[in-house]
Amino acid sequence: MSTVSSQEEQIRLKVSPDEMYASLEVTQGLIDGEQLLAMCLTELRSRNVQINKSVEQQVAEQLRPLSKPDVGAVTIELRGRPPKPGDDGRLEWAQGCAPPDKHAVAPGHEADSDQAIDYYNQRKFITVTAGQPVLRIVPPTDGDSGVTLSGKDLPSKAGQPVKIRVDPNSVVTEADGTCTAVIDGLLKFDGQKLSISPHLEIHGHVDFSTGNIDFQGDVQIGKGIRDCFIVRANGNVIVDGPIESAGIETGGDLHANRGIACHSPSSIIVGRNLQARYLDTAHVCVKGSANVEREVIQSKLTVGDSLTIEHGSLIGGITCVGRKVSLANIGSDAEVITTLYMAHDPSYAVLLQRTEEYLDYLQTKLKKVTDQLTQIQQLGGRGDHAADMLTELMCDKYNLETQFTRLRTKYEKLNDCYQKRRRADLDIAKQIHAGVRLIIDDQEIRVTRPIRGPIWIGWDKQRKLVYRTGDHGTTVPLKDIPGLEIMPSKSPCPDMTPPQMHSLSEDSEDEPKASAAEPAKKP
Structure with a gap:
């Protein structure tokens, strides 16, 4: 391998115009070792390259291969430090608050890897509660400045802040950027x-464009609710379009401005009042009052307070009303069986029934404890074990008696409230058709021929069934109306609880469904 006889030919230096890169080509020659290192550093200084300990170590390290006889040349590369731009500001969303993806599925409804996505439960809307952190606004960073080989500082470009406006009336921004x-x-x-x-x-x-709705406030829907979809809201729900076989649960009122028409099981629970254009084959439970503009046809309808159908008819199905009923017509010319339970609020009735069952359970358990206590006392109750059992049984008896007495008092108050609240008050403006069955308390009235209105049917002060024709007529015993059959009722009000809404979009005919009216399990 030939060597170079002069220093100029042994070292060649190139520096880029921006002073961010330098290459030093060094070949085998007469000079080596420390002298060659010093000569390289001198050459670099001549081109304004700053020499520090790090640069000196880099050059020395890259010159080391020249000590081997089979290495003819090396190229030493030096680079400046480019500036690092700052990071832009960003939004860090709290868990469950990030804007949903197109096919995001609501928590609790995720499909397994071998199952299809449940598109009924697509997660299209995010609801939050007061005090819940929503996101954190992360500020931008300044970045790191750079430096050339000659030591010139290169300023960095700072990141840009995220552009976001926060509504101060609904979101508060903390000092650390957290939005709550x-x-x-x-x-x-x-x-x-x-x-x-x-x-x-x-x-x-x-x-499918929205998925099911579960919202903490009021909901307004412009074009209706499709089959099998579910809408839950703590507030009012206003639907300007038709409601199909859907599930609705409101804490407030429901306004069905285009009516409800179902062809498969539905479940509609209204926390306060219902305003609807019509009901057709619907299953509806209203805690307050219901006002229907036109017909109620072949539906299961429960109303805790009053039902009004001012211009339409109640035809077919089963209707249960706790207080007042005002209708234009009930039944039809075709004598469709139309059943109306009056003075009966299922929500009260179910609660009273469950309380009665639990009182019976407590009484049975109290009798068992009392019998055990009597048996031990008759045997003398001697010995430490017997004394411990006596103490335990006496304590159990006291607790059961206390619990029974308190629950019995609450039951009596609830029953008294229910009895005072119940009213038999039926006002028909036009006609009662044959085929109508009225069940009021323990009596059933069957209409065998049409009765023209206006007519009022209800209780007198002694809770005897009476009727009155016209607006100011005299009340007469109901049994005097021709075309009526009055008999003891053998048809207790059936379970009117709507089906569970989670099954509306599932093929679950074989799956047993729990009922809200099902007796409470014994502890």
């Missing part, structure tokens, strides 16, 4: 503004 909900409601973020609305407005249908 002030109210319950719908989390809204359009890419620029963050807010929480106590109202959810859906302009189209509740269908």
Whole structure:
């Protein structure tokens, strides 16, 4: 391997115009070792390259291969430090608050890897509660400055802050950038503004484009609810389009402005009052009052307070009303069997029934403890073991007696409230058709021929069934109306509880469904 006889030919240095890169080509020659290192550093200094301990170590390390006779040349590379731009600001969403993906599925409804996605439970809306952290606004960073080989500083570019506006009326921003909900409601973020609305407005249908709705406030739906979809809301629900075989549960009122028409099982539970255009083959439970503009046809309808159908008819199905009923017509010319239970509120009745069953359970258990206590006392109750058993049984007896007495008092108050609340008050403006069955308390009235209105049927002060024709007529015993058959009722009000809503979109005919009216299990 030939060597170079002069220093100029042994070392060649190139430096880039921006002073961010330098290459030093060194070949075998007359000079080596420490002298060659010093000569390389001198050459670098001549081109304004700053020499520090790190640079000196790099050059020395890369010159080391020249000590081997089979290495003819090495290239030493030195680089400046480029500036590192700062990170832009960003949003860190709290768990469960990030804007949903197109096919996101609601928590608790995720499909397994070998199952299809449940599109009824697509997660399209995010609801939050007051005090819940929603996201954190992470500020931008300044970045790191750079430096050339000559030591010149290169400033870095700072990151850009995230562009977001926060509604101060619904979201509070902490000093660390955490955004916390002030109210319950719908989390809204359009890419620029963050807010929480106590109202959810859906302009189209509740269908596969929205998935099921579960919301803490009021919900307004523009075009109706499709089959098998579920809407839950703590507040009011207003539906401007038709409601199909769907599930609805409200804490407030339900306004079905285009009516409810079902062809398969539905479940509608209204926490306060119902306002509907019509009901057709629907299963509805209303805690307060119901006002229907037109017909109620072949439906299962429970109303805790009053039912009004001002311009339409109640035809077929089973209806149960706790207080007042005002109808234009009941039944039809075709004599469709139409059953109306009056002075009966299933929610009260179920609660009273469950309480009675638990009182019976406590009484049975109390008798068993009392019998055991008597038996031990008759045997003398001697010995430490017998004394311990006596003490334990006496304590159990006292606790059971206390629990029974308290529950019995509550039961009597509840029953008294229920009895005072019940009313038999039926007002028919036009006609009662044949085929109508009225069940009032323990009596059943069957209509065998049409009765023209206006007519009022109800209780007198002694809770005897009477009727009155016209607005100001005299009340007469109901048995005097021709075309009626009055008999003791053998048809207790059936379970009117709507089916569980989680099964509306499932093929679960073989799956047993628990009922809200099912007696409570004994502890």
